[in-house]
Amino acid sequence: MCLCITGFLPDEANDDSLQCELDVAPEFNQAVLDLVGWNSLEESVRHGVVELTAAQVRQIESVLGQPIPSDLDICISVFA
Structure with missing residues (x-):
């Protein structure tokens, strides 16, 4: 299992x-799980796909050391 961050156009884009x-x-x-408030990958499976706040996205960028597009709706989920 791994964490997967995805981005979609805002809802108004249809x-x-x-x-x-x-x-x-x-x-x-673990650092990303902590930022989202999940204890483990197994626990995060129960949450499904969760939209991240702008603050969470910026914090995750810092952890990963790479940019995440700011013009998209960013979500996180577990990929098995």
Whole structure:
């Protein structure tokens, strides 16, 4: 299992196609889980796809050391 960050155009765009996808490297899992408020990958499966706040996205960018598009609705989920 791994954490997957996805980005979609805002709702008003009427386009639900995937615009970006980022699989979180295993060494960053716990830091990202902490930012989202989840204890484990197993627990996060129960949450399904969760939209991240802008603050969470910026914090995750800092952890991962790479930018995440700010013009998209960004979500996180577990990919098995």
